[in-house]
Amino acid sequence: MAEAGLYIHIPFCEKRCRYCDFYTLAGSRGRIPDYLAALQRELALRAAEPFWQRQRFATLFFGGGTPSLLSPQQIAEILDSCFAQLRFAERVEVTLEANPGTIDGTQMAKYRAVGVNRLSLGVQSFDAAELTLLERVHSPQQALVAAQNARYAGFENLNLDFMFALPNQTLAHWQQTLQQAVALAPDHLSAYNLTIEPGTPIHAAIQRGELKPLTPEEEREFFAFTIGFLEQHGYRHYEISNFAKPGFAARHNLKYWDGSPYLGLGASAHSFDGKRRFWNVANLRKYLERLAQGKLAEEGEEKLTLQQRMFEFAFLGLRQRRGIPLAEFSQKFKMPLAQAFNGELRRLEAQGLVIHEGEYLRLSREGVFLCDEICGRLAG
Incomplete structure (x- = not known):
């Protein structure tokens, strides 16, 4: 039987990024305690279901949003509940997504001490102008320091996230970002071709003619350069957008790609049991209300043919x-x-x-x- 993955969505952010179309909430940190209480109730309801009782979980992923807005103690409480109510493999990959502008070395060390063993930093770029374009809350220097602090904190499995083919981006600027990235020697790199999603501020700016997206030919040039550059520096291109040193492929993401079951907890989270895909309501108020009533917050499902x-x-x-x-x-x-x-x-x-x-x-x-x-x- 394929081992399962567990995803926990933390939707809170300091600021919503210009390109983001995930379910996130800016300026709502005061709701975190209520949200975590609801999350605990959802975990208990799912853990009582026979299908998830039969599964053995090999990965746990805190995604968002910005999970690093949660304190190490809050992360520890969630982990303790998960390990107490679900069955896990002996060697579990526990990933926490973090924004370089919302985390320091002391906080990282505490996350590591409570059981997080893989850190994923959303760097996106080492170019200040590009970070401003994306409306990220961190600076290039903060990203560099965060990556270094992760090593000092004891993280032996570090991922850095990047985006390329940004409006007005030059290949020379992208090359500089990649050079700085490999100099930090992360174990894993994710490099995503920016997707302009309808309804996002960056899409609206393009529609107004304020920004000019790259052509498909330019995007291909960026992608080809990325593959060649990272492979030359010892990173295996094991998935379209992901590169890893030997032994450091993202085990959780592999669950999505190999058809393994995965359970998603939290507002807007998706789950898959092998034949049925289902998802939670993408609305904090409705999510809290349903869990307060002792009901799951499931909004829809798709039974795959x-x-x-x-x-x-x-x-x-x-x-x-x-x-x-x-x-x-x-x-x-x-x-x-x-x-x-x-x-x-x-x-x-x-x-x-x-x-x-x-x-x-x-x-x-x-x-x-x-x-x-x-x-x-x-x-x-």
Whole structure:
């Protein structure tokens, strides 16, 4: 049985970033105690469900929002409740997302002492103008100090998050950010091509003509440079947006990509039990009210058809450098991969966009740059 992952959403932020379309709340820190009480009630309700009682959890991820707005004591209380009510593997990866502007070395050491063993810092850029564009609350110097403090605090598994292909960004500026990043020797780097989501302030600024997004050709140039640069510095490109030193791939994120079950707690959190995807209400008031009544805050669900499950398995497999495991696909869906998707994979292979490598079918070098288009073709 595949081991499960546990995600805990902490929606509170000092300030909502210009590009963010996640469920977050700025200026609401006074609601944190109420939220954590509701979170504890939700945990107890889910832990009583037979499906989650049968699972063994190997990862726990505090995401947001800005989880580092919680005190180490508050994080410790959540961890104690999780370990008391759910079944965990012997070696659990416990990740905390942190904003470099909301955490110091003393706080990091306390997080490490209560059981957090992987820290993920949302740096995004080492360029002051780019941080201002994104409306981040930290400076380049604060990000540098935070990464150094993480090591002093005892974190042996450190991730740094970055964004590229920002409006008006030059490749030279991006190269400087990457050079500063690798100089810090993190164990893991996430590098995301900025997605302009409708409804965000940055999208509105582009619509008004105040910002000019990069062209698809420029985005590809940035992506190609990122892959080459980080691979030259010893980081394996193991997923479209993720790079790791040997042995430091993000175990929690791998749960999402390999089809393992995962349980999400908190407002807007998503869960997956292998066949059904379900999610909580993205509204703090409604979340608190429902849990106060002893009810789950589940807002919706999607029961995946066989075709949907096959597509997701293939799509998430292709996002990984290793590709789609052929034997596992056949075992899971009772048919060889070559017979699925109306022969589209054969056409992709003939075009040189996917290749067989051992027991996997993966994207070719050219296919990596066309991942979204390729997956769209599989979706029909």
